[in-house]
């Protein structure tokens with residue numbers, strides 16, 4: 241059997257912040273296409289840093305990150321925007337534009353497919369407007385199309401954020417503690433949606449979580465970080481509770 | 492256990508600070524009036540002249556009203572045009588001066604220095620210069636008001652921009668949007684209401700200012716104000732003052748209402 245090239249691979253990746261804080265230390269691992277990967281670790285372990293290096297929201301200090309078998313560190317301008325276009329990102333605080341409508345928020349996920357002047361004038365094609373409705377249907381919020389974003393509950397806002405990401409037609413979704421400000425029931429809704437996108441659309445999903453229980457429920461594989469280092473990396477079948485607790489030991 | 496109030500420090504008990512400040516203020520006032528030669532006695536002894544003026548002002552010549560409708564209208568137009576031009580020019584500069592959008596310290600400080608410079612120019616001086624350049628008329632007034640609004644609004648604008656939520660910007664960047672698109676989608680919606688509010692506020696100030704600017708020949712009602720005063724035609728002056736007051740109050744009212752609705 242021929243091994244398919246991984247969709248993302250980290251090679252000796254280090255990240256030191258300007259103030260000297262070590263964000264990531266000698267990260268080496270591959271993520272195969274279609275995996276549902278959960279990253280766990282204490283606060284400050286470097287989970288957000290790791291995620292943001294994949295779409296170059298953070299720059300690394302040394303090493304190499306490859307996405308779809310291309311080194312991403314040289315991307316600039318247009319090529320960087322094209323990288324980001326195929327990587328959706330979900331945030332803890334949803335990051336919707338509160339004063340804009342749900343429709344406008346969702347359509348904003350599509351702007352990288354248009355020349356700037358069309359984006360500014362809001363000249364989206366009829367197909368994309370249709371797609372926006374469909375994206376909202378997938379998160380069961382189509383009826384909120386014209387509602388202002390700040391009139392939605394947290395869980396609904398996160399679902400709109402997922403719909404926005406779907407407009408990118410992403411191959412990868414990065415989710416940074418997507419459920420940290422949600423109640424248990426809404427948490428399940430949001431995690432189920434992510435799982436479905438992973439299974440039905442084959443999108444590679446990488447989620448940062450604080451909850452080990454949730455990680456074990458949804459992940460194909462769990463990576464544990466501590467002080468910027470990978471201290472745990474197992475497929476879900478091999479994960480045991482006592483093992484996982486190692487990640488949470490004091491440094 | 493008895494609850495005991497903490498001991499009040501003597502500084503607070505004897506109101507040392509407020510009393511000290513009051514004394515200092517009075518001293519400064521007296522000293523500065525000495526130095527600049529302001530004669531408070533003369534002000535008081537001339538009060539009867541003031542009442543004489545008031546009696547003459549209290550007989551407005553209402554038939555003069557139709558004559559000043561046009562210049563009054565022109566004054567409002569000047570204010571609206573000047574404010575609009577100034578605010579429109581201020582927006583790009585405010586974006587460049589905002590610390591959360593522009594990380595290049597040199598560019599940002601350069602822009603801010605330049606904006607500070609513009610703000611220090613007194614509007615009366617500007618009006619005098621532009622009347623000399625463009626001649627007597629409303630062009631000079633509009634240009635003056637535009638520059639004055641630019642200086643004021645750009646500072647108000649960039650301070651608003653620095654308070655916005657950066658989350659939506661991060662999201663738009665992660666989508667692959669370019670700089671302009673990020674500003675359009677994630678910055679402008681967050682600041683639009685406050686922009687309109689500051690625009691209206693500046694408009695209020697400009698309507699008032701433009702009456703005075705006209706006095707220097709920069710068009711509008713001020714030209715008529717000056718003429719009537721020069722001719723000692725105080726019954727006309729009274730009409731001008733009253734009409735201007737009404738206009739200013741109406742515009743203040745409208746803009747106050749709009750701002751309340753917006754915020």
Ligand SMILES: Nc1ncnc2c1ncn2[C@@H]1O[C@H](COP(=O)(O)OP(=O)(O)OP(=O)(O)O)[C@@H](O)[C@H]1O
Pocket residue numbers: 257258259261262263281282283284285286287288289290
């Ligand atoms: N912009 C920055 N400048 C300097 N240090 C930073 C910066 N961002 C993060 N750090 C530091 O890098 C380390 C990793 O931070 P990171 O945000 O990746 O942690 P995390 O695992 O996501 O934590 P949390 O669970 O609290 O979100 C921390 O020590 C943090 O203080």
Ligand SMILES: [Mg+2]
Pocket residue numbers: 287288289416
């Ligand atoms: Mg984090």
